[in-house]
Amino acid sequence: MFDIPESVKKLFDTFPLTTYPAIPKTTSGNDEFIEEKKFYFENEKQSQISTNASFSLGVHNVVEFKGQDGKRKYIPSDPVSLGQALILCHKNKLKLPTTSSTNRSCNSIMKVSFHASPDKQLPILIEDDKQSRTIRTISSIIETVAKSNFQKHPYLDAELLVLNDFIDLKLFDLWILCLLNENIDRFDEIFDIDSKLDLSFVAKSLVINNIYSEVEHWRAFRTRNPNLFDYMELLLSTN
Structure with a gap:
Protein backbone atom coordinates (compact mmCIF):
# COMPACT_ATOMS: atom_id res chain seq x y z
CA MET A 1 0.00 0.00 0.00
CA PHE A 2 1.16 3.54 -0.71
CA ASP A 3 1.46 6.07 2.09
CA ILE A 4 -0.34 9.38 1.75
CA PRO A 5 2.23 12.17 1.35
CA GLU A 6 2.49 14.27 4.50
CA SER A 7 1.75 17.51 2.64
CA VAL A 8 -1.47 16.08 1.19
CA LYS A 9 -2.51 14.68 4.58
CA LYS A 10 -2.02 18.08 6.25
CA LEU A 11 -4.08 19.76 3.53
CA PHE A 12 -7.09 17.47 4.06
CA ASP A 13 -6.74 17.62 7.85
CA THR A 14 -7.32 21.38 7.71
CA PHE A 15 -10.86 20.91 6.35
CA PRO A 16 -13.53 20.40 9.04
CA LEU A 17 -15.57 17.21 8.76
CA THR A 18 -19.31 17.81 8.49
CA THR A 19 -22.03 15.18 8.81
CA TYR A 20 -25.09 15.88 6.67
CA PRO A 21 -28.56 14.45 7.36
CA ALA A 22 -29.91 11.75 5.07
CA ILE A 23 -31.89 12.96 2.08
CA PRO A 24 -35.50 11.73 2.28
CA LYS A 25 -36.83 9.63 -0.59
CA THR A 26 -39.61 12.13 -1.14
CA THR A 27 -40.02 15.79 -0.33
CA SER A 28 -42.97 18.13 -0.69
CA GLY A 29 -41.31 19.77 -3.70
CA ASN A 30 -40.52 16.43 -5.30
CA ASP A 31 -44.07 15.13 -4.77
CA GLU A 32 -45.48 18.31 -6.30
CA PHE A 33 -43.19 17.97 -9.34
CA ILE A 34 -44.29 14.35 -9.86
CA GLU A 35 -47.98 15.27 -9.58
CA GLU A 36 -47.53 17.90 -12.30
CA LYS A 37 -46.43 15.11 -14.62
CA LYS A 38 -49.47 12.91 -13.91
CA PHE A 39 -52.81 12.77 -15.74
CA TYR A 40 -55.31 10.55 -13.95
CA PHE A 41 -57.58 8.05 -15.68
CA GLU A 42 -61.29 8.34 -14.86
CA ASN A 43 -63.38 5.50 -13.46
CA GLU A 44 -66.16 4.38 -15.78
CA LYS A 45 -68.63 4.28 -12.89
CA GLN A 46 -69.02 6.54 -9.89
CA SER A 47 -69.30 3.53 -7.58
CA GLN A 48 -65.99 1.91 -8.59
CA ILE A 49 -63.99 0.89 -5.53
CA SER A 50 -60.46 2.27 -5.27
CA THR A 51 -57.72 -0.07 -4.03
CA ASN A 52 -54.36 0.42 -2.36
CA ALA A 53 -52.64 -0.73 -5.55
CA SER A 54 -52.21 1.68 -8.44
CA PHE A 55 -50.30 2.02 -11.69
CA SER A 56 -48.83 4.77 -13.85
CA LEU A 57 -48.13 4.42 -17.55
CA GLY A 58 -44.85 6.24 -18.18
CA VAL A 59 -44.88 7.94 -21.60
CA HIS A 60 -42.80 10.49 -23.54
CA ASN A 61 -45.43 13.23 -23.45
CA VAL A 62 -49.18 13.84 -23.63
CA VAL A 63 -51.28 15.85 -26.06
CA GLU A 64 -54.73 17.29 -25.60
CA PHE A 65 -57.65 16.66 -27.95
CA LYS A 66 -61.42 17.08 -28.01
CA GLY A 67 -63.40 13.84 -27.70
CA GLN A 68 -66.77 13.01 -29.27
CA ASP A 69 -68.41 13.82 -25.94
CA GLY A 70 -67.03 17.36 -26.13
CA LYS A 71 -64.57 16.85 -23.26
CA ARG A 72 -60.90 17.76 -23.56
CA LYS A 73 -58.87 14.58 -23.07
CA TYR A 74 -55.20 13.70 -22.69
CA ILE A 75 -53.53 10.95 -24.70
CA PRO A 76 -49.87 9.85 -25.08
CA SER A 77 -47.96 11.58 -27.89
CA ASP A 78 -46.77 8.34 -29.51
CA PRO A 79 -48.91 5.54 -31.02
CA VAL A 80 -47.35 2.68 -29.01
CA SER A 81 -48.07 4.34 -25.65
CA LEU A 82 -51.56 5.28 -26.86
CA GLY A 83 -52.25 1.63 -27.67
CA GLN A 84 -51.13 0.54 -24.19
CA ALA A 85 -53.22 3.28 -22.57
CA LEU A 86 -56.34 2.05 -24.39
CA ILE A 87 -55.60 -1.56 -23.37
CA LEU A 88 -55.29 -0.47 -19.72
CA CYS A 89 -58.58 1.43 -20.00
CA HIS A 90 -60.35 -1.62 -21.42
CA LYS A 91 -58.96 -4.10 -18.88
CA ASN A 92 -59.46 -1.87 -15.82
CA LYS A 93 -62.78 -0.22 -16.77
CA LEU A 94 -61.20 3.22 -17.01
CA LYS A 95 -61.58 6.26 -19.25
CA LEU A 96 -58.87 8.50 -20.66
CA PRO A 97 -57.81 11.46 -18.46
CA THR A 98 -59.72 14.69 -19.00
CA THR A 99 -59.04 18.33 -18.20
CA SER A 100 -61.97 18.40 -15.76
CA SER A 101 -62.17 14.97 -14.13
CA THR A 102 -65.10 14.38 -11.77
CA ASN A 103 -64.47 10.70 -11.07
CA ARG A 104 -60.69 10.41 -10.88
CA SER A 105 -59.11 7.01 -10.33
CA CYS A 106 -55.79 6.38 -8.56
CA ASN A 107 -54.17 5.30 -11.85
CA SER A 108 -52.48 7.68 -14.25
CA ILE A 109 -50.53 8.47 -17.37
CA MET A 110 -47.23 10.09 -16.39
CA LYS A 111 -44.71 12.03 -18.45
CA VAL A 112 -41.22 10.61 -17.88
CA SER A 113 -37.83 10.57 -19.60
CA PHE A 114 -36.94 7.39 -21.46
CA HIS A 115 -33.90 7.27 -19.16
CA ALA A 116 -36.34 6.25 -16.39
CA SER A 117 -36.78 2.89 -18.12
CA PRO A 118 -34.33 0.03 -17.46
CA ASP A 119 -33.89 -0.41 -21.23
CA LYS A 120 -34.34 3.30 -22.14
CA GLN A 121 -37.60 2.59 -23.96
CA LEU A 122 -41.13 3.80 -23.30
CA PRO A 123 -43.82 3.19 -22.35
CA ILE A 124 -43.19 1.61 -18.98
CA LEU A 125 -45.78 0.43 -16.48
CA ILE A 126 -45.07 1.49 -12.90
CA GLU A 127 -47.08 -0.66 -10.48
CA ASP A 128 -47.33 0.46 -6.85
CA ASP A 129 -48.78 -1.11 -3.74
CA LYS A 130 -48.13 -0.58 -0.04
CA GLN A 131 -45.10 -2.88 0.02
CA SER A 132 -43.34 -2.50 -3.31
CA ARG A 133 -42.95 -0.83 -6.67
CA THR A 134 -42.46 -2.71 -9.94
CA ILE A 135 -41.36 -1.17 -13.24
CA ARG A 136 -42.30 -3.20 -16.30
CA THR A 137 -40.67 -2.44 -19.64
CA ILE A 138 -42.51 -2.35 -22.95
CA SER A 139 -41.02 -5.77 -23.84
CA SER A 140 -42.45 -7.22 -20.63
CA ILE A 141 -45.85 -5.61 -21.29
CA ILE A 142 -46.03 -6.99 -24.84
CA GLU A 143 -44.96 -10.45 -23.66
CA THR A 144 -47.68 -10.45 -20.99
CA VAL A 145 -50.35 -9.42 -23.52
CA ALA A 146 -49.21 -12.18 -25.90
CA LYS A 147 -49.26 -14.86 -23.19
CA SER A 148 -52.66 -13.90 -21.81
Whole structure:
Protein backbone atom coordinates (compact mmCIF):
# COMPACT_ATOMS: atom_id res chain seq x y z
CA MET A 1 0.00 0.00 0.00
CA PHE A 2 1.16 3.54 -0.71
CA ASP A 3 1.46 6.07 2.09
CA ILE A 4 -0.34 9.38 1.75
CA PRO A 5 2.23 12.17 1.35
CA GLU A 6 2.49 14.27 4.50
CA SER A 7 1.75 17.51 2.64
CA VAL A 8 -1.47 16.08 1.19
CA LYS A 9 -2.51 14.68 4.58
CA LYS A 10 -2.02 18.08 6.25
CA LEU A 11 -4.08 19.76 3.53
CA PHE A 12 -7.09 17.47 4.06
CA ASP A 13 -6.74 17.62 7.85
CA THR A 14 -7.32 21.38 7.71
CA PHE A 15 -10.86 20.91 6.35
CA PRO A 16 -13.53 20.40 9.04
CA LEU A 17 -15.57 17.21 8.76
CA THR A 18 -19.31 17.81 8.49
CA THR A 19 -22.03 15.18 8.81
CA TYR A 20 -25.09 15.88 6.67
CA PRO A 21 -28.56 14.45 7.36
CA ALA A 22 -29.91 11.75 5.07
CA ILE A 23 -31.89 12.96 2.08
CA PRO A 24 -35.50 11.73 2.28
CA LYS A 25 -36.83 9.63 -0.59
CA THR A 26 -39.61 12.13 -1.14
CA THR A 27 -40.02 15.79 -0.33
CA SER A 28 -42.97 18.13 -0.69
CA GLY A 29 -41.31 19.77 -3.70
CA ASN A 30 -40.52 16.43 -5.30
CA ASP A 31 -44.07 15.13 -4.77
CA GLU A 32 -45.48 18.31 -6.30
CA PHE A 33 -43.19 17.97 -9.34
CA ILE A 34 -44.29 14.35 -9.86
CA GLU A 35 -47.98 15.27 -9.58
CA GLU A 36 -47.53 17.90 -12.30
CA LYS A 37 -46.43 15.11 -14.62
CA LYS A 38 -49.47 12.91 -13.91
CA PHE A 39 -52.81 12.77 -15.74
CA TYR A 40 -55.31 10.55 -13.95
CA PHE A 41 -57.58 8.05 -15.68
CA GLU A 42 -61.29 8.34 -14.86
CA ASN A 43 -63.38 5.50 -13.46
CA GLU A 44 -66.16 4.38 -15.78
CA LYS A 45 -68.63 4.28 -12.89
CA GLN A 46 -69.02 6.54 -9.89
CA SER A 47 -69.30 3.53 -7.58
CA GLN A 48 -65.99 1.91 -8.59
CA ILE A 49 -63.99 0.89 -5.53
CA SER A 50 -60.46 2.27 -5.27
CA THR A 51 -57.72 -0.07 -4.03
CA ASN A 52 -54.36 0.42 -2.36
CA ALA A 53 -52.64 -0.73 -5.55
CA SER A 54 -52.21 1.68 -8.44
CA PHE A 55 -50.30 2.02 -11.69
CA SER A 56 -48.83 4.77 -13.85
CA LEU A 57 -48.13 4.42 -17.55
CA GLY A 58 -44.85 6.24 -18.18
CA VAL A 59 -44.88 7.94 -21.60
CA HIS A 60 -42.80 10.49 -23.54
CA ASN A 61 -45.43 13.23 -23.45
CA VAL A 62 -49.18 13.84 -23.63
CA VAL A 63 -51.28 15.85 -26.06
CA GLU A 64 -54.73 17.29 -25.60
CA PHE A 65 -57.65 16.66 -27.95
CA LYS A 66 -61.42 17.08 -28.01
CA GLY A 67 -63.40 13.84 -27.70
CA GLN A 68 -66.77 13.01 -29.27
CA ASP A 69 -68.41 13.82 -25.94
CA GLY A 70 -67.03 17.36 -26.13
CA LYS A 71 -64.57 16.85 -23.26
CA ARG A 72 -60.90 17.76 -23.56
CA LYS A 73 -58.87 14.58 -23.07
CA TYR A 74 -55.20 13.70 -22.69
CA ILE A 75 -53.53 10.95 -24.70
CA PRO A 76 -49.87 9.85 -25.08
CA SER A 77 -47.96 11.58 -27.89
CA ASP A 78 -46.77 8.34 -29.51
CA PRO A 79 -48.91 5.54 -31.02
CA VAL A 80 -47.35 2.68 -29.01
CA SER A 81 -48.07 4.34 -25.65
CA LEU A 82 -51.56 5.28 -26.86
CA GLY A 83 -52.25 1.63 -27.67
CA GLN A 84 -51.13 0.54 -24.19
CA ALA A 85 -53.22 3.28 -22.57
CA LEU A 86 -56.34 2.05 -24.39
CA ILE A 87 -55.60 -1.56 -23.37
CA LEU A 88 -55.29 -0.47 -19.72
CA CYS A 89 -58.58 1.43 -20.00
CA HIS A 90 -60.35 -1.62 -21.42
CA LYS A 91 -58.96 -4.10 -18.88
CA ASN A 92 -59.46 -1.87 -15.82
CA LYS A 93 -62.78 -0.22 -16.77
CA LEU A 94 -61.20 3.22 -17.01
CA LYS A 95 -61.58 6.26 -19.25
CA LEU A 96 -58.87 8.50 -20.66
CA PRO A 97 -57.81 11.46 -18.46
CA THR A 98 -59.72 14.69 -19.00
CA THR A 99 -59.04 18.33 -18.20
CA SER A 100 -61.97 18.40 -15.76
CA SER A 101 -62.17 14.97 -14.13
CA THR A 102 -65.10 14.38 -11.77
CA ASN A 103 -64.47 10.70 -11.07
CA ARG A 104 -60.69 10.41 -10.88
CA SER A 105 -59.11 7.01 -10.33
CA CYS A 106 -55.79 6.38 -8.56
CA ASN A 107 -54.17 5.30 -11.85
CA SER A 108 -52.48 7.68 -14.25
CA ILE A 109 -50.53 8.47 -17.37
CA MET A 110 -47.23 10.09 -16.39
CA LYS A 111 -44.71 12.03 -18.45
CA VAL A 112 -41.22 10.61 -17.88
CA SER A 113 -37.83 10.57 -19.60
CA PHE A 114 -36.94 7.39 -21.46
CA HIS A 115 -33.90 7.27 -19.16
CA ALA A 116 -36.34 6.25 -16.39
CA SER A 117 -36.78 2.89 -18.12
CA PRO A 118 -34.33 0.03 -17.46
CA ASP A 119 -33.89 -0.41 -21.23
CA LYS A 120 -34.34 3.30 -22.14
CA GLN A 121 -37.60 2.59 -23.96
CA LEU A 122 -41.13 3.80 -23.30
CA PRO A 123 -43.82 3.19 -22.35
CA ILE A 124 -43.19 1.61 -18.98
CA LEU A 125 -45.78 0.43 -16.48
CA ILE A 126 -45.07 1.49 -12.90
CA GLU A 127 -47.08 -0.66 -10.48
CA ASP A 128 -47.33 0.46 -6.85
CA ASP A 129 -48.78 -1.11 -3.74
CA LYS A 130 -48.13 -0.58 -0.04
CA GLN A 131 -45.10 -2.88 0.02
CA SER A 132 -43.34 -2.50 -3.31
CA ARG A 133 -42.95 -0.83 -6.67
CA THR A 134 -42.46 -2.71 -9.94
CA ILE A 135 -41.36 -1.17 -13.24
CA ARG A 136 -42.30 -3.20 -16.30
CA THR A 137 -40.67 -2.44 -19.64
CA ILE A 138 -42.51 -2.35 -22.95
CA SER A 139 -41.02 -5.77 -23.84
CA SER A 140 -42.45 -7.22 -20.63
CA ILE A 141 -45.85 -5.61 -21.29
CA ILE A 142 -46.03 -6.99 -24.84
CA GLU A 143 -44.96 -10.45 -23.66
CA THR A 144 -47.68 -10.45 -20.99
CA VAL A 145 -50.35 -9.42 -23.52
CA ALA A 146 -49.21 -12.18 -25.90
CA LYS A 147 -49.26 -14.86 -23.19
CA SER A 148 -52.66 -13.90 -21.81
CA ASN A 149 -54.37 -13.49 -25.17
CA PHE A 150 -52.68 -15.68 -27.76
CA GLN A 151 -50.79 -18.51 -26.05
CA LYS A 152 -53.74 -19.34 -23.80
CA HIS A 153 -56.21 -19.02 -26.69
CA PRO A 154 -54.52 -20.43 -29.83
CA TYR A 155 -57.89 -20.68 -31.56
CA LEU A 156 -58.08 -16.90 -31.94
CA ASP A 157 -58.62 -15.66 -35.46
CA ALA A 158 -55.43 -15.42 -37.55
CA GLU A 159 -56.53 -11.95 -38.60
CA LEU A 160 -56.33 -10.84 -34.97
CA LEU A 161 -52.78 -12.19 -34.70
CA VAL A 162 -51.77 -10.23 -37.80
CA LEU A 163 -53.36 -7.09 -36.35
CA ASN A 164 -51.47 -7.58 -33.08
CA ASP A 165 -48.18 -7.95 -34.96
CA PHE A 166 -48.98 -4.82 -36.97
CA ILE A 167 -49.54 -2.74 -33.84
CA ASP A 168 -46.59 -4.13 -31.87
CA LEU A 169 -43.97 -4.01 -34.61
CA LYS A 170 -45.02 -2.50 -37.94
CA LEU A 171 -46.70 0.57 -36.43
CA PHE A 172 -43.73 0.98 -34.08
CA ASP A 173 -41.26 0.86 -36.99
CA LEU A 174 -43.31 3.41 -38.90
CA TRP A 175 -43.23 5.72 -35.88
CA ILE A 176 -39.43 5.38 -35.57
CA LEU A 177 -39.04 6.25 -39.26
CA CYS A 178 -41.18 9.33 -38.72
CA LEU A 179 -39.07 10.35 -35.71
CA LEU A 180 -35.80 9.99 -37.60
CA ASN A 181 -37.17 12.31 -40.30
CA GLU A 182 -39.10 14.67 -38.04
CA ASN A 183 -38.39 18.39 -37.83
CA ILE A 184 -36.63 18.97 -34.50
CA ASP A 185 -38.97 21.92 -33.83
CA ARG A 186 -41.74 19.37 -33.20
CA PHE A 187 -39.76 17.39 -30.65
CA ASP A 188 -41.22 19.56 -27.87
CA GLU A 189 -44.65 18.12 -28.74
CA ILE A 190 -43.48 14.52 -28.90
CA PHE A 191 -41.10 14.53 -25.92
CA ASP A 192 -41.37 16.25 -22.55
CA ILE A 193 -38.37 18.56 -23.01
CA ASP A 194 -37.85 21.10 -20.23
CA SER A 195 -38.96 24.53 -21.50
CA LYS A 196 -36.00 26.11 -19.67
CA LEU A 197 -33.72 24.54 -22.28
CA ASP A 198 -35.16 26.98 -24.84
CA LEU A 199 -32.84 29.56 -23.28
CA SER A 200 -29.78 27.56 -24.32
CA PHE A 201 -29.41 26.35 -27.90
CA VAL A 202 -26.41 24.19 -26.98
CA ALA A 203 -28.15 22.47 -24.04
CA LYS A 204 -31.30 21.76 -26.04
CA SER A 205 -29.25 20.46 -28.98
CA LEU A 206 -27.46 18.03 -26.66
CA VAL A 207 -30.80 16.72 -25.36
CA ILE A 208 -32.22 16.26 -28.86
CA ASN A 209 -29.02 14.58 -30.10
CA ASN A 210 -29.26 12.22 -27.14
CA ILE A 211 -32.81 11.32 -28.18
CA TYR A 212 -31.71 10.71 -31.78
CA SER A 213 -28.85 8.47 -30.64
CA GLU A 214 -31.27 6.25 -28.69
CA VAL A 215 -34.26 6.19 -31.05
CA GLU A 216 -32.63 3.96 -33.68
CA HIS A 217 -31.96 1.28 -31.04
CA TRP A 218 -35.52 1.08 -29.65
CA ARG A 219 -36.95 -2.41 -30.16
CA ALA A 220 -33.70 -3.22 -32.04
CA PHE A 221 -34.88 -1.07 -34.97
CA ARG A 222 -31.38 -0.57 -36.40
CA THR A 223 -30.48 -4.25 -36.02
CA ARG A 224 -33.65 -5.29 -37.84
CA ASN A 225 -33.20 -2.69 -40.61
CA PRO A 226 -29.45 -2.54 -41.32
CA ASN A 227 -29.85 -1.73 -45.03
CA LEU A 228 -31.76 1.43 -44.20
CA PHE A 229 -28.88 2.80 -42.14
CA ASP A 230 -26.26 1.64 -44.64
CA TYR A 231 -28.10 3.66 -47.29
CA MET A 232 -28.36 6.72 -45.03
CA GLU A 233 -24.64 6.57 -44.23
CA LEU A 234 -23.85 6.26 -47.93
CA LEU A 235 -25.89 9.38 -48.69
CA LEU A 236 -24.13 11.33 -45.94
CA SER A 237 -20.69 10.25 -47.13
CA THR A 238 -21.37 11.39 -50.72
CA ASN A 239 -22.68 14.84 -49.73
